[in-house]
Amino acid sequence: MTKPLLTYLGQTRTRVTPQHAFIAPDGHVETPLSGWKKTSGILLISPQMGARFTQYFAHMQSGGEGTPPLPEVERFIFVLNGTISIQTESDTFKLEPKGFAFFPAEEPHIITATSEAKLNVLERRFIPSENEEPLPLVLGNEEDVEAEPFLGDDNVWVKKFLPDDARFDMAVNTMNFKPGATLPFAETHFMEHGMLMLSGGGIYRLGDDWYPIQEGDTLWMGPYCPQWFGALGTETSSYLLYKEANRDVFRFEKES
Ligand code: UGY
Numbered sequence: 628m629t630k631p632l633l634t635y636l637g638q639t640r641t642r643v644t645p646q647h648a649f650i651a652p653d654g655h656v657e658t659p660l661s662g663w664k665k666t667s668g669i670l671l672i673s674p675q676m677g678a679r680f681t682q683y684f685a686h687m688q689s690g691g692e693g694t695p696p697l698p699e700v701e702r703f704i705f706v707l708n709g710t711i712s713i714q715t716e717s718d719t720f721k722l723e724p725k726g727f728a729f730f731p732a733e734e735p736h737i738i739t740a741t742s743e744a745k746l747n748v749l750e751r752r753f754i755p756s757e758n759e760e761p762l763p764l765v766l767g768n769e770e771d772v773e774a775e776p777f778l779g780d781d782n783v784w785v786k787k788f789l790p791d792d793a794r795f796d797m798a799v800n801t802m803n804f805k806p807g808a809t810l811p812f813a814e815t816h817f818m819e820h821g822m823l824m825l826s827g828g829g830i831y832r833l834g835d836d837w838y839p840i841q842e843g844d845t846l847w848m849g850p851y852c853p854q855w856f857g858a859l860g861t862e863t864s865s866y867l868l869y870k871e872a873n874r875d876v877f878r879f880e881k882e883s
């Protein structure tokens with residue numbers, strides 16, 4: 628029998644290093660979120676650890692509300708559970724679990740929880756492209772997004788939530804693995820990632836450390852952090868993955 632984690636004696640699975648972070652739910656601390664009502668937040672990833680974006684959970688009570696982030700900041704939300712409605716200047720949309728929305732910077736919107744709801748939110752300062760046409764609002768549900776084999780492997784598939792359009796400076800996907808499937812090699816790239824394990828689990832390599840990982844764990848992979856995943860267990864493993872995209876490396880400067 629495995630012994631429970633002795634959190635009351637100071638044990639945690641969480642680990643934070645200069646190049647990556649493994650954030651386990653055992654260390655989560657709730658915080659109010661500015662611009663949100665009847666909502667409590669868990670700030671998982673932020674510039675305070677060296678990242679160029681934030682990733683947080685918004686736990687919304689029924690009737691809770693979220694308003695836009697600071698000027699120049701874009702937002703991507705993914706519904707983990709519950710239902711929400713989104714009001715923009717011209718429309719109202721409903722999102723259910725696995726629903727997602729991308730709000731370009733300065734896009735007026737109100738997010739209202741129509742039941743108790745939990746969201747994964749990603750925000751970053753938008754880096755404009757040479758093409759000055761404004762970015763669109765993007766809405767959808769993971770279940771309706773087409774699956775593509777990852778690098779030709781039918782046991783690993785990716786679902787891309789944002790259009791293939793160079794005006795976007797981020798990509799958000801799910802990566803999905805059959806039990807036993809792996810990333811084909813340990814990737815090392817300048818773009819950073821935020822990641823949330825949605826289901827299943829396995830072993831994640833970050834730098835020179837290998838972590839057992841399961842649903843609810845969050846990762847920050849900083850620039851050039853070597854990364855690899857192998858899926859274990861009997862169910863499909865899926866994670867939500869944010870990645871910087873479509874900008875020259877000189878445009879991605881470190882947040883001070
Ligand atoms: O495309 C990617 O960067 C992705 N395969 N990385 C990852 O899953 N850690």
Ligand code: MN
Nearest residue numbers: 814816820854
């Ligand atoms: Mn990667």
